[in-house]
Amino acid sequence: MKRSVVVDVTARLILPSALVFAVHLLLVGHDRPGGGFVGGLVAGAAVALVYVAGGIDDVRQLVPLRPWTILGSGLLLSAGVATGPLLLGDAVLDGWKLAVDLGPLGSTKLTSALVFDIGVALVVIGLVFMVFEAFGDEEAPTYRGEVPGPGPDLTDAGASEDRR
């Protein structure tokens, strides 16, 4: 496909910061605006940017995992956090908390809620990848209806035809 330099460069500039922002939203979600759902969506929007710039091939190169793997492991993670305490005799979703010392960076906390939220984020990201996998490939999206339309062309190529 044709690539646009402007879009390409913009995407490359924005992608890392968008992903960092997504992680930030995910991590602070428990105390400040954010959370797994929003984090996943922001990361998904970043993926959409990559798609606009480079098509499905670039999206596939972004992560070595297949979309359904991401989706499934997200659900598995959340379900594991939810049902894990059952095996130890506690209630569903019983929480735990770990203080993590990051040396010069200070300390942070790792809670079961965060792990649960990471699972949610993974599901959302996986969903976005799935959508691109489903509709985003280049092969033959030809329209087979009563109007022999301009097809995949998103530019104004069909305009003259429509002026009857």
Place this chain on the structure above:
Amino acid sequence: MIAALLLHLAVGLGILLGAPALRRWSTPLAMLPPLATLGFAASITPDVLDGEPWTTSLSWVPGLDLSIDLFVDGLGLLMIFVVSGIGLAIAAYSGSYFAPSATSARTAGLLVLFAGAMLGLVTAEHVVVLYVSWELTSILSWLLIGQRHTDPAARAAATQALVITGAGGLAMLGGLVVLAREAGTWSLVELLADPPGGVAAGTGLALVVLGIVTKSAQYPFHAWLPGAMVAPTPVSAYLHSATMVKAGIYLALRFAPAFAHLDAWQPAVLAIGLVTMVGGGLRAVRQDDLKLLLAMGTVSQLGFLFVLTGVGFEDATIAGVALLVAHALFKATLFLVVGIVDHQAHTRSRTELASLRLGEGWAAVRVCAVATAASMAGIPLLAGFIAKEEAYDAFLHHGGAVGTVGIVGIVAGSVLTMAYSLRFAAVFWRQAPHDATRVQAPNAAFAAPVYVLTALTVAVGLVPAAVVGELVDAAAGGLLGVDVGSKLALWHGVNSALVLSVLTLLAGALLWRFEEPFVRATARVAPPIDGQRGFQLVLDGLFALARGTTTRIQTGSLPRYIAVVLLVVVGGPALVAVSTLALPDLPDPTDAPIPLVLAVFILGAALTTAVVPRRLGAVVVLGAVGYGMAGLFVVQGAPDLALTQFAIETLTIVAFVLVLRQLPARFGPAERRAGRARRLALAGAVGAGVFVLVLAVSGEKPSSPAADLAVEQAEPEAGGRNIVNVVLVDFRGLDTLGEISVLLVAAVGVTTLARVGRRPPRTGVPPLPERDPLDPAAGSAPAAEVAR
């Protein structure tokens, strides 16, 4: 015991996984778990016979009050001996029956797993463990019956067995849960010691009985059993003598003493069991295939067992336990004999076998076949006689309507049993002339299990008290909670039961002598509908219903689906809100200039969406509506919502664009004109409805107790200051889990839909035959024959 169960699991899986490499070694390996289990059972026998059940408990999921509780009382011990003893014989026999191959190893592995599930079933003390084992036996029997999976008949038979026993199993799950809730305990022993009463418990009990009768192949659910004869003979021998069908009988034994006092119990048990016993017998006397004869005979005997074990008074229960042992012994042996004949002569047809000569080397097998068939018929000196004598005696002495109906039905069934036993045995004592084709004799190892099992049948028949007396007494006594004196004996003196026995045998022999006219007569009065046809009708009806519903609901028109959804929104919540909630006064818009500007922006964008001629344009303007909404959220102090709305809006536009590539750039003239008035009306109604709804809801209570609690508890309980997030991942975390599960399902569905028809057809895989696996035309040959 848990170790024994784990051993079954490990060895079974090991054989399955290592099937190609193991080959010859799979047989000795498969004999290991039953041997170990028998050793364990022997070690606890003295204690159990003294009336001390052996118990163990292993915590499984303590949070749900789930634990693996096992117990072995008299009945459990007896079942272990039956399951593992017959299992050992079958494992040894399989080694000779199958040529060593990956398939035979697979069968051996599945049989070991099946035996493990069965042992779990008969030792389960926790209701959930009982149910899990029960379903495991259904699933494993499905795999075993469908062992020759390239054969459509085998697949159809396996599916039928799974559908019937699986449906029964689901009913039983519901019943067990209801009973356990009513009783307030998950312990089977406690549940049965203090059975709950009332309507709910009665319904639960009926559901459990449904599970029992489907599993033990009672009329009208018997059709799966003859169909299952497509399985290799060792599998049939195990499933239909000692295990699968006995699972239902086992539960009947457990439940009968606790619930037999209910008014409907005894009539229901008698009706189901006696119809099964006589109906199966009538079918058995006209079979030509020896294996099918045994199958219908098994149905008949199961009816007998169900009557004895279900009716719930002391003597009948003892007779039932004795018959359970006798039946396991003779039916396994007879199946094994048929397997030997089939293996050596390549036929199981009575008429074809009549022209073959079972000559040198066959003598022992023939003697065993005749002796075991005699045990099935209930001829003295053999195990079957002891049990039947006990049953006659029980019903003769019980008196009343139950006693009369019972004894008449049992005698009728036993006459038929005698007739079909003779029909079976005649194949083995009659000999074709010397010049007939000779069949090669089986080798000693192949026939050894038959000899051993026959010897046991004879031993039980001669000295019942010494061989199984104590075990049967302990089993029956444990169930009834009384100390039953040893009743099993060969000779009770000349009493009415003995006279009746002799009459039964004579009548059966006469029936066999004149079987041709009898079979012709009964075939003519065969019921217009039988189990097989009934199953097919129910299945066809179900499919027709599903198809009818689907074609009516799933019209395939997207606008129509959306219209339905929107109409429900307007007609449901909005109308309710308007009619029940008070509408507040409208706020003065000039108070808040920024929201006013945003509102105008949103309204303009929404109107533009409705009139732009291009699809892409419409999507972009629709996105503008969303961004405007996000702006409103920001102004109102909800950054969370705004952030989410922005991200969603962006992704929605991208998703739209992806889909738009497959559509023409402009809305077609037809799409613009058709039904414009209707769409306008719908859109207007939705807009007005949602407006009123939002107004009414926001005018209601400013806060609710739940909201206050969430605000209060977020920090101390969940350690988070973002209340929305705390609610999502902690307070209502289970809801979120459900939501992301839905998300996953939706993603899989969308991808599948999008991919359908866009992929080139796969090459290299031959297309499946155009055939419904449950199609009657593809139905199993034996089942079709029985259906006649």
